Amino acid sequence: MIFPPCTRRGEFVLWRDYLLENERRFVADDIHKILPVAHLQRLLDALSAKGYRIVGPTVHDGSVVWETIRVVADLPIGWRDHQEPARYRLEQTRSSEIFGVVHGPQSLKPFAFAPRESLLQIERTKDGFATHQMAAQPEKVAVIGARACDLAGLAIQDRIFLKDAYRDPYYAVRREGLFVIAVNCTRALSTCFCASMETGPRAKAGFDLALTEVDDRLLIDVGSEAGRQVLEGISLFPASEELIGEGATSIDACARSQVRRLDRARLPQALYDVHEHPRWDDVAGRCLACTNCTMVCPTCFCHTIEETPDLSHQQTARARLWDSCFTQEHGYIHGKNIRPTIKDRYRMWLTHKLASWIDQFGMSGCVGCGRCITWCPVGIDLTEELSVLLASSNRSSVAGRPVEGR
Amino acid sequence: MFNPDERQRPRLAVVKFASCDGCQLSILNLEEDLLALGRTLDIAYFPEASSDMRPGPYDIALVEGSITTAEDAHRILALRQQTKVLITIGACATAGGIQALRNWADVESFKRAVYPSPEYIQSLSTSTPISEHVHVDFELWGCPIDKGQLLRVITDLVVGVQPRLPADSVCLECKRRGNVCVLVAKGLPCLGPVTRTGCGAICPGMGRDCYGCFGPSEGARKGPGLPPNTTSLAGHFHSDLQLIPIEVMRRFRGINGAVSPFRAESDIWEKKP
Structure with missing residues (x-):
């Protein structure tokens, strides 16, 4: 087996010569190919040629957001993110690392479960009304830079929106066109806990291609037939055992x-057992019920329906919007609000996310991305809340005792 | 609310009190919807738009501005008596407006500082929202109001359903729009988490912090729920974002500073050393 002649930065000329000599030589082999970072543009071009709109992380307003990209230079090269409770900062380093930023506020959620989805247009007619379904336009979107936690989140959303009889046509159309290039994490944020959720940091499934950035090379794993097809025609190199090991x-x-x-370990039951724990009052004193944790959560799926009639009363538009269990209205049933206080809402959210989600869907609702910790304006950390709640779960009889706020 | 079969279009009045006219301009800025509004309603009194000013009674009155003079305090009573549905538009009418900062100050000293002949100025010592004087049927928040919300409320009234606008936090809309949180990513003292949605998250969308021009989120005075947790946010501004107490006070004592819980929060931080 021929190994690439270069192992260090600055030897791209050799790489290029090597590629020219060995054009197509290692195309579409089994697993673990190398794409030199300098040739990442070829991957983007191949995606464009197949009709994908390419979306990647781009530096925006002090973070990264998903935006349409055309060239490698659009990616946050040399940037790194530092995250802690209620704080996100980007740092520009001298490194030429392409995927140094782990993640921004957005997971893969908005690509399939749109924040605002037009559902119906209803028009008054002579003898009643006519309904037009606003089918989402099929679009091929290739997302580069998703993380293992994002894939785990997407898998949960798939379970919710596509399973059995409850297949959501709007979600399905968007999901169908999605091509995901994952990036395996080689750097953890202070807020990350995917390892304990067993969702990362390596992307295990649900990607079309997965990249591991090792110095100036990208190790490529193929995760789907679509992924394999995109690589056709791109010169790749076999990865040495050494590099794979690295x-x-x-x-x-x-x-x-x-x-x-x-x-x-003791979920879901342990959380049910602390339903009256005084810690719920403590966290309610800090929680703003602002909805940020649920908005950035890759798995939260709550939505509301909005009707917008026109002044002439001839037509109305119906749309679906992201909603949150932290809003006042979310707890309304006919004639009563079943979650009037912030305590009710935080408890419901955490208990659903970490416990009753397991009963409902057979999996945890948390993927360990840590976004809810970072993007909470007052830095509430669910891992800390849970550990306090469970540390004294055998003392749950102290219900109602006030606890000093911070 | 109105009989849709009635031949007569509902009569609309747009009435101004102490204000900058910006909310009335939001009506004039409705563009093509203004024509639809004119077809749907009989605009009987709208001095900013037309010198054809017809007397009441009115089916709908949109009231802009706060009460700052004894004369206005009488005028709003008279308007209420002639109006079926009275809707306040904007922060001044709904919360007292920026001019309610006088409620914490000596108005006489302002008069002497501004006017050469302060004895001609007849003004109350406070600026108060319309709801402190008469019954208000619906409140539109914002400085200025959102014209989409205005149209929606009028549409609901004309169709005959109870108007209902979201009272969620600005954050919800920020995240739907994909804005990056300015509080978390830039450390700006953004009021979005405790401020009512409706503006379209304009300020955070432009990279600056929300200053609460739509008033407190759900649980405001007339809302169904509890007040937003301004205590926690104010504490975070102070302890984590390093704002000194007077700065925290000023965040909450702005366009909607006269309405609790913003008022109560600002009072607490004013007293802190």
Whole structure:
């Protein structure tokens, strides 16, 4: 087997010569190919040629957001993110790392479960009314830079929106056109706890292609037939055992470096047992019920329906919008609000996310991305709340006792 | 609310009190919807738009501005008596407006500082929202109001359903729009988490912090729920974003500073050393 002649940065000329010599030589082999970082544009071009709109992380307003990209330079090269409770900062480094930013506020959620989806247009007619379904326009979108936690979140959304009889046609159309290029994490944020949720930092499934950035090379795993087809025609190199090992070591180190973890051992029951724990009052004193945690959560799926009639009363438009269990209205049933206080809402959210979600869907509703910790304006950390709640779960009889707020 | 079969179009009045006219301009800025509004309603009194000013009674009155003079305090009583549905438009009418900052100050000293002949100025010592004087049927928040919300409320009234607008936080709309949180990513003292939605999250969308021009989110005075947790947010501004107490006070004492819980929060931080 021929191995690429270069292992260090700055030897792209050799790479290029090598590629020219060995054009197509290693195309579409089994697994673990190398794409030099310098040739990432070829991957983007191949996606464009197949009709995909390419979306990647781009630096925007002090974070990264998903935006349409055309060239590698649109990606946040050399940037790194630092996240802690209620704080997100980007740092520009001298590195030429392409995927140094782990993630921004958005997961893969908005690509399939749109924040605002037009559902119906209803028109008054002579003898009643006519309804027009606003089918989402099929679009091929390739997202580059999704993380293992994002894939886990997408899998949960798929379970909710596509399973059996409850197949949501709007979600399905968007999901169908989605091509995901994952990036395995080699650096953990202080807010990450995917290792304890067993969702990352390596992307295990649900991607079309997965990349591991090792110095100036990208190790490529193929996850689907569509992924394999995109690679056709791109010169790739086989990865040495050494390089594969280097990638795996980085991912393992990322897992080990995670400082947060979520103790899932006694869930779901342990959380049901602390329904009257005084900690709920404590967290309610801090929680703003602002909905940010649910908005950035890759798995939260609540939505509301909005009708917008026109002044002439001849037509109305019906849309679906992201909603949250933290709003006042979310708890309304006929004649009564069943979750009037912030305590009710935080308790319901955390208990659903970590416990009753398991009963409902057979999996946890948390993927360990840590976004709810970072993007909470007052830095409420669900791993901390859970550990306090469960640490004294055998003392749940102290219900109602006030606890000092922070 | 109105009989849709009635030949007569509902009569509309747009009445101004102490205000900058910006909310009335939002009506004039409805563009093509203004024509539809004219077809749907009989615009009987709208001095900013027309010198054809017909007397009441009115089916709908849109009231802009706060009460700052004894004369206006009488005028709003008279309008209420002639009006079926009275709707306040904007922060001044709904919360007292920026001019309610006088409620914490000495108005006489303002008069002497501004006017050469302060004895000609007849003004109350406070600026108060319309609801402190007469019954208000519906409140539109914002400085200025959102014209989409205005159209929606009028449409609901004309069709005959109870108007209902969302009272969620600005954050919900920010995230739907894909804005990056300015509080978390830039450390700006954004009031979005406790401020009512309706503006379209314009300020955070432009990279600046919300200053609460739509008033407190759900649980405001007339809302069905509890007040937003301004205590927690104010504490975060102080302890984590390093705002000194007077700065925290000023965040909450702005366009809607006269309405609780913003008022109560600003009072608390004014007293802190």
